[in-house]
Amino acid sequence: MAPFLLPFVVFVLWPIIAAILSSFQRVGYISRTWVGLANYAAVLTDNISLQAFWNTGVLVVWVVPLETILSLAIAVVVVRLSRRWQSYFRVAFYVPVVASSVILSLIWLWLLNPVYGLFDQFLGIFGVAHVDWLGQVNTALYAVMFVLLSTSLGIPIIVFIAGLNAVPREVLEAAKIDGATWPNELRYVSLPLMRPVIGFILVVTTIGTSQVFAVVELLTKGGPASSTETVVYQIWERAFALNDLGFASALSVLLLLITLVAAVVQVRTLGRVRYD
Amino acid sequence: MTRFRSGRAAVAILSSIVFVLSILYLFPLYWMVVGSFTTVAGTLKVPPDFFPNPVVLGNYGSLLNDSGIVTWFKNSVVVGCLSTILAVGTSASAGYALGMMRFPGSNVIFGGVLLTMLVPSAVTVIPLFLVMHALGWVDSYQGIIAPGIAYAFGVFLVRQFTHTLPTEIFDSARVDGAGEVRLFWSIVVPLLRPALAAVGIFAFFSSWNDFLWQLVVINSDSLKTLPVGLASLVFSSGATNNTLIPLAEVMAGATIAFVPMLIAFLLLQRQFLDGVSAGAVNGI
Numbered sequence: 001m002a003p004f005l006l007p008f009v010v011f012v013l014w015p016i017i018a019a020i021l022s023s024f025q026r027v028g029y030i031s032r033t034w035v036g037l038a039n040y041a042a043v044l045t046d047n048i049s050l051q052a053f054w055n056t057g058v059l060v061v062w063v064v065p066l067e068t069i070l071s072l073a074i075a076v077v078v079v080r081l082s083r084r085w086q087s088y089f090r091v092a093f094y095v096p097v098v099a100s101s102v103i104l105s106l107i108w109l110w111l112l113n114p115v116y117g118l119f120d121q122f123l124g125i126f127g128v129a130h131v132d133w134l135g136q137v138n139t140a141l142y143a144v145m146f147v148l149l150s151t152s153l154g155i156p157i158i159v160f161i162a163g164l165n166a167v168p169r170e171v172l173e174a175a176k177i178d179g180a181t182w183p184n185e186l187r188y189v190s191l192p193l194m195r196p197v198i199g200f201i202l203v204v205t206t207i208g209t210s211q212v213f214a215v216v217e218l219l220t221k222g223g224p225a226s227s228t229e230t231v232v233y234q235i236w237e238r239a240f241a242l243n244d245l246g247f248a249s250a251l252s253v254l255l256l257l258i259t260l261v262a263a264v265v266q267v268r269t270l271g272r273v274r275y276d
Numbered sequence: 277m278t279r280f281r282s283g284r285a286a287v288a289i290l291s292s293i294v295f296v297l298s299i300l301y302l303f304p305l306y307w308m309v310v311g312s313f314t315t316v317a318g319t320l321k322v323p324p325d326f327f328p329n330p331v332v333l334g335n336y337g338s339l340l341n342d343s344g345i346v347t348w349f350k351n352s353v354v355v356g357c358l359s360t361i362l363a364v365g366t367s368a369s370a371g372y373a374l375g376m377m378r379f380p381g382s383n384v385i386f387g388g389v390l391l392t393m394l395v396p397s398a399v400t401v402i403p404l405f406l407v408m409h410a411l412g413w414v415d416s417y418q419g420i421i422a423p424g425i426a427y428a429f430g431v432f433l434v435r436q437f438t439h440t441l442p443t444e445i446f447d448s449a450r451v452d453g454a455g456e457v458r459l460f461w462s463i464v465v466p467l468l469r470p471a472l473a474a475v476g477i478f479a480f481f482s483s484w485n486d487f488l489w490q491l492v493v494i495n496s497d498s499l500k501t502l503p504v505g506l507a508s509l510v511f512s513s514g515a516t517n518n519t520l521i522p523l524a525e526v527m528a529g530a531t532i533a534f535v536p537m538l539i540a541f542l543l544l545q546r547q548f549l550d551g552v553s554a555g556a557v558n559g560i
Contacts, residue, residue: 003365003366003369003370004366004367004369004370004426004431005370005385007366007422007425007426008370008389008392008426008428010407011404011407011422011423011425011426012400012423012426012428013388013392014403014407015403015407016392016395016399016400016403018400018403018406018407019399019400022402022403022406027406074294074297077287077291077293077294078291078294080287080291081287081291085291087545088298089294090545090549091541091542091545091549092298092299092301092302093298093301094541094548094549094552095302095305095541096301096302096305098481098534098537098538098541099305099537100484100485100487100503100533100537101485101487102485102503102506102507103308103530103533104304106308106510106526106527106530107305107307107308107311107527107530108304109510109521109526110307110311110319110526111304111307115320116319116320116321116324118307118324121322121323121324150301150304153301155552158549158552158553159552159553161553162553163553182287203394207394207396210396211396211397211398213398213487213488214487214488214503217487217491218507231398232396232398232488235398235401235402236401236488236491236492239401239402239405240405245406249402249403252398252400252401252402253399255398255399259394259396260394263394
């Protein structure tokens with residue numbers, strides 16, 4: 001136990017507690033002073049931070065359902081196929097996850113370029129004129145969202161395929177004998193059994209999406225005009241560019257609270273995630 | 277898989293759509309490789325060539341000469357290997373202890389481990405940085421590696437896996453006079469191998485692909501890892517989203533970072549994909 005517990009306490013548990021403590025303090029590298037709720041007051045009256053929470057919320061509200069529904073739809077089709085095709089699809093959709101969001105962001109920086117980016121030229125075929133997706137206030141957040149979706153379907157698809165394959169054969173046979181069609185089988189048999197798995201994926205994707213950083217740092221740096229500013233990007237800017245560690249800690253604690261509440265709500269509504 | 281009569285035609289159509297989606301999904305990575313073998317002028321060409329014409333190696337050459345990619349690669353390998361060894365070690369011992377032994381506080385510890393898995397890692401970046409500052413570990417290998425040592429997901433995975441092990445073996449080994457340490461090394465570790473392989477793969481990949489923490493903790497050029505180095509390649513050009521970015525070189529660098537992981541993934545895909553679904557799917 002000890003080789004785990006010591007680093008666990010120092011590098012995992014303590015930082016969580018320290019984040020909460022620092023959010024009530026003015027934090028320097030040497031000294032700390034208690035300032036009560038001043039950091040929170042500062043966060044909640046700061047326009048950029050509020051914008052960051054709003055943007056992160058918009059991302060979660062769009063990306064989490066889209067990601068879940070898309071990957072569930074793909075998984076539902078893939079489990080009907082032969083073993084060989086199943087493993088092709090599992091690999092194909094997981095490869096971008098292996099590549100990491102840093103590498104994919106770099107590629108999208110090129111693909112989304114308004115002059116020679118392939119994405120723009122593709123849309124040009126349909127008569128859409130050059131659009132600077134990442135450079136305009138009203139499109140940048142949607143471009144970020146698109147890039148996120150293009151990198152993150154892998155894990156939910158793998159999990160859903162495994163979940164659907166774990167539905168007992170006898171249950172499916174019984175449904176078939178009772179004359180169930182494929183949509184009926186999905187609606188009344190497979191998907192109800194998948195509720196805990198869907199709940200798990202909702203929680204995981206919510207936590208993942210609310211933590212967006214690499215895509216923003218590499219594609220937009222929060223701009224233009226804060227339109228892609230996210231909470232984690234703000235934490236990074238406040239703490240390490242502006243040196244306001246207390247303010248950034250308050251942001252962190254608010255992010256933690258919101259994600260935990262979202263996780264609890266999702267798990268409660270969709271059934272418990274079972275751990276053993 | 278049971279087949280439903282009404283499903284056949286629908287499955288054929290839908291699976292074609294999914295197939296097209298999968299190709300689109302992989303396309304950016306293909307485009308990265310194409311870009312890495314294209315001349316700088318070629319990456320700016322409208323309309324573009326879908327296969328590099330001519331195929332050039334110049335981007336790789338200038339990348340090797342002008343940037344620190346060799347150092348970045350070396351650092352990523354060193355950090356990745358050390359994090360993996362440490363994470364596998366702590367996950368094996370803690371996961372086994374939590375799964376097979378009953379001791380006071382074991383449930384509390386496991387609950388704590390599960391809870392920390394729900395905490396976004398961005399939340400602890402600042403206090404972690406202050407801890408490293410206090411230890412004098414900012415901008416050092418120890419600083420990059422330390423947060424990954426106590427790998428909660430690994431502990432969770434190993435603990436779940438211990439429930440599939442036959443307890444009789446342990447009892448008979450104890451009867452034969454094996455001490456707990458001996459038991460752990462010669463019986464538990466070999467039995468845990470599938471779970472430890474998954475933990476190791478994930479630990480290595482999360483270290484190889486980590487961005488936020490490495491960006492925070494690394495200052496000097498000589499410690500930069502691949503993600504941090506590649507990002508600096510973009511930003512050192514002083515611009516985002518315009519023609520000043522050395523695209524062809526960036527694509528070559530991204531390809532160098534990606535290919536070893538792709539090979540590892542294709543070789544180890546079973547352990548990988550089973551590991552991903554292990555935590556989520558049980559008890560249906």
